[in-house]
Amino acid sequence: xxxxxxxxxGVGGPQPTRRRRGGDGWSPRxxxxxxxxxTAAVAAAAVAWRPATSLAGITAARAIxxxxxxxxxxxxxxxxxxxxxxxxxxxxxxxxGGMAPGDVTVDWEVAADEGFARVVRSGSATAPAAxxxxxxxxxxxxxxxxxxxxxxxVPGFSSPVGRTRTTPANxxxxxxxxxxxxxxxxxxxxxxxxxxxxxxxxxxVCFHLGDYIYESTGSRIxxxxxxxAQDLLGYRNRYALYRSDTELQAAHHAFPWVVTWDDHEVxxxxxxxxxxxxxxxxxxxxxxxxxxxxxxxxxxxxxxPPVGADLPIYRSTPWGQLGTFYALDTRQYRANQGCGxxxxxxxxxxxxxxxTMLGDAQEAWLDGAMRxxxxxxxVVAQSVVMGSTPLGPxxxxxxxxxxxxxRQRMMDxxxxxxxxxxxxxxxxxxxxxxxxxxADWDDPDGSPIIGHEVVGTSISSSFPAELVDIFGxxxxxxxxxxxxxxxxxxxxxxxxxxxSATTRWRVVDTIDEPTSAVRTDFEWTIDAVAAGEPAxxxxxxxxxxxxxxxxxxSGAQRPAxxxxxxxxxxxxx
Ligand code: CA
Ligand code: FE
Numbered sequence: 001x002x003x004x005x006x007x008x009x010g011v012g013g014p015q016p017t018r019r020r021r022g023g024d025g026w027s028p029r030x031x032x033x034x035x036x037x038x039t040a041a042v043a044a045a046a047v048a049w050r051p052a053t054s055l056a057g058i059t060a061a062r063a064i065x066x067x068x069x070x071x072x073x074x075x076x077x078x079x080x081x082x083x084x085x086x087x088x089x090x091x092x093x094x095x096x097g098g099m100a101p102g103d104v105t106v107d108w109e110v111a112a113d114e115g116f117a118r119v120v121r122s123g124s125a126t127a128p129a130a131x132x133x134x135x136x137x138x139x140x141x142x143x144x145x146x147x148x149x150x151x152x153x154v155p156g157f158s159s160p161v162g163r164t165r166t167t168p169a170n171x172x173x174x175x176x177x178x179x180x181x182x183x184x185x186x187x188x189x190x191x192x193x194x195x196x197x198x199x200x201x202x203x204x205v206c207f208h209l210g211d212y213i214y215e216s217t218g219s220r221i222x223x224x225x226x227x228x229a230q231d232l233l234g235y236r237n238r239y240a241l242y243r244s245d246t247e248l249q250a251a252h253h254a255f256p257w258v259v260t261w262d263d264h265e266v267x268x269x270x271x272x273x274x275x276x277x278x279x280x281x282x283x284x285x286x287x288x289x290x291x292x293x294x295x296x297x298x299x300x301x302x303x304x305p306p307v308g309a310d311l312p313i314y315r316s317t318p319w320g321q322l323g324t325f326y327a328l329d330t331r332q333y334r335a336n337q338g339c340g341x342x343x344x345x346x347x348x349x350x351x352x353x354x355x356t357m358l359g360d361a362q363e364a365w366l367d368g369a370m371r372x373x374x375x376x377x378x379v380v381a382q383s384v385v386m387g388s389t390p391l392g393p394x395x396x397x398x399x400x401x402x403x404x405x406x407r408q409r410m411m412d413x414x415x416x417x418x419x420x421x422x423x424x425x426x427x428x429x430x431x432x433x434x435x436x437x438x439a440d441w442d443d444p445d446g447s448p449i450i451g452h453e454v455v456g457t458s459i460s461s462s463f464p465a466e467l468v469d470i471f472g473x474x475x476x477x478x479x480x481x482x483x484x485x486x487x488x489x490x491x492x493x494x495x496x497x498x499x500s501a502t503t504r505w506r507v508v509d510t511i512d513e514p515t516s517a518v519r520t521d522f523e524w525t526i527d528a529v530a531a532g533e534p535a536x537x538x539x540x541x542x543x544x545x546x547x548x549x550x551x552x553x554s555g556a557q558r559p560a561x562x563x564x565x566x567x568x569x570x571x572x573x
């Protein structure tokens with residue numbers, strides 16, 4: 001994919017005045033001919049990255065008269081020499097954006113200091129009308145392991161300033177890094193009190209595990225205009241509603257993000273081309289294409305814009321010798337949920353070894369990537385709970401529990417001696433949790449522990465109040481579970497060193513008010529093991545939980561007697 005300043009230099013449209021660069025005078029104006037030559041050099045990828053109309057159909061858009069940077073800025077998919085910068089011009093964000101027809105040229109700057117005294121990279125990029133005047137700039141030529149500040153501008157308006165960073169050089173020694181992760185941020189269900197605290201955490205990067213938006217209606221605390229999002233305009237307006245929240249913006253302005261998705265970016269519990277309500281396949285293919293396009297338009301991701309209903313998003317992010325992060329897609333390729341979906345007893349569907357969660361291509365990619373990785377940690381960022389989590393006689397068919405053969409292939413991969421310290425991040429269930437991953441779930445006493453899973457609660461999506469206690473009791477009684485708490489909303493931070501991973505579940509007191517305190521509900525340290533050694537001794541916790549740092553009435557950290565489940569739980573993650 002092209003990533004040079006040259007490609008981003010002004011394609012048609014008004015050529016903006018160049019800003020002065022620190023140290024080396026005026027940056028060179030890159031003319032149209034130079035652009036076309038460099039475009040030819042990078043061939044098809046450049047065409048794919050741009051809308052088909054952009055080379056032929058550039059028109060000078062009307063002047064922008066209202067503030068266009070209503071959705072803030074963001075950055076993502078960092079690498080040692082580059083990072084993707086994002087914004088979208090949307091003077092009327094909840095009504096389709098409010099831009100006049102035609103592509104627009106947007107200037108961008110990257111500086112080594114917050115005051116922009118030392119601008120190290122700058123250029124212009126196209127905000128294509130065909131992609132909702134979103135801007136994606138893959139800025140290269142940056143120093144590894146370095147923080148930067150960035151902003152966009154159009155005549156008369158400058159964007160907020162975002163902070164971002166590159167990753168350490170490949171293979172370099174890294175003494176420490178910290179990341180966060182979040183999921184399930186139903187706007188209508190509550191305030192983003194968690195995002196304000198997340199933005200203040202000293203993190204290097206943050207992951208979003210999905211349910212970034214909810215397509216559905218529902219306005220318990222805040223109004224959500226429009227009905228269920230089902231087409232391009234509906235999804236765009238929904239993303240714009242979420243992205244207009246200044247607390248979410250603060251979290252994007254603070255550090256780069258690596259985002260994946262879950263179901264609600266398209267439709268509750270969809271699987272591949274099967275919708276929640278079993279709509280006609282072709283109708284849902286169109287809906288998925290429009291939902292994926294709106295997702296791309298609103299995220300700082302390094303991938304060409306979607307063409308049709310297929311959009312490969314699984315990818316890895318290196319962090320020197322310390323870790324590799326794998327962002328997975330558990331929706332686009334999965335087999336339909338078994339046994340009619342829902343939280344039900346297992347049935348014959350679950351015994352079908354051909355049912356997949358990731359699809360063959362993604363599974364093969366992950367297998368190859370993890371087996372060839374030589375980093376200390378191998379962190380798998382994905383949407384749904386992987387470890388066995390029976391709720392009495394029932395299992396959640398939407399989780400890996402519903403795909404036991406696919407899960408066993410993951411366990412077999414994690415158990416390989418060359419795969420070091422697998423750590424799975426999960427969301428979706430709107431509850432916090434932690435546990436060991438077992439080579440053999442049918443023999444928890446004898447099975448080796450081959451990895452660990454940390455589950456983050458929701459930013460603002462609800463957990464059914466009547467199930468909070470029973471969930472805590474049932475899950476914490478599982479022999480491989482270390483922690484469970486469905487009562488609180490929040491996010492998770494993880495500090496990685498060559499010796500250990502320390503996870504902190506950060507929970508807020510309320511999402512019903514605009515502000516809230518935050519505290520650490522639970523802290524868990526996992527010791528890293530050397531290559532070729534098992535993750536921990538035969539069974540039981542590999543390291544003692546540090547215990548909750550505050551009162552946690554529902555946070556059942558110790559196994560409690562399981563209670564029989566009389567009625568079937570109903571829950572939509
Ligand atoms: Ca979900
Ligand atoms: Fe959710």
